[in-house]
Amino acid sequence: MTKKKLLSAIAGLLVTTGIVVGVFLVFRFVLQSAPLETVMSEQYGNRMIDFELADMNGNTTRVSASSGKPKLINFWASWCPGCHDEAESLNRVYAKYKDEVEIISVNVTTEDTVEEAQAxxxxYDIQMPALLDEDGTVSAQYMITAIPTNFFVKRDGTIDKITYEITEAGAEAFIKELLDDNEDDES
Incomplete structure (x- = not known):
């Protein structure tokens, strides 16, 4: 191969790589700013099911419809690509809203291992409470058929919205609705 052909091939590879990276970045920007799509579910308007699960340290946490706080309950597994994609967004949402909204992650441990969940x-330096659904009871009660699945629950304990993969912008929009709904209830 001549030097000219080699340089031409390298230039072509660089241009192609640049185009692929550019398309990826545009796609990610559009995906991150697009509103979340809700999942069709018969659960909307139903009262959430209270549950108790242990965290990684064996401490039990009770999640209750009657806590008086809106909730975001995230079901996930370590092998799930969408869970990896949403992890940093969930961290930012948790940091911003942890005092106003109960944000809980539930590892579907029947589809994972405790070691992989901890890794x-x-x-992702997850700061929100991470609970282990080791026997699958809670996942079954919430009819989890896809991972990740996110439940947005009103202060009165009723299920307001359900989504699959979450974006920071989409989650914030739904959380603001929950908080606005809470203000309307108080007036």
Whole structure:
């Protein structure tokens, strides 16, 4: 191969790589700013099911419809690409709203291992409570058929919205609706 052909091939590869990266960045920007789509569900308007699960340290946490706080309940597994995609967004949402909204993550441990779940939590420095659904009871009660799945629950304990993969902008929009709904209830 001549030097000219080699340089031409390298230039072509660089241009192609630039186009692919550009398309990816545009796609990510559009995806991050697009509103979340809700999942069709018969659960809307139903009262959430209270549950108790242990965290990574064996401490039990009770999640209750009657806590008086709106909630975001995130079901996830360490092997799930969408869970990796949403982890940093969930961290930012948790940091911003943890005092106003109960934000809980539930590892679907029947589809994962405790060790892999811990590695995931460490890799993304997850700060929100991470509970283990080791026997699958809570996942079954919430009819989880896809991972990730996110439940947005009103202060009165009723299920308002359900989504699959979450974006920061979409989650904030739904959380603001929950908080606005709470203000309307108080007036």
């Amino acid at each position: 995931f939590l460490d890799a």
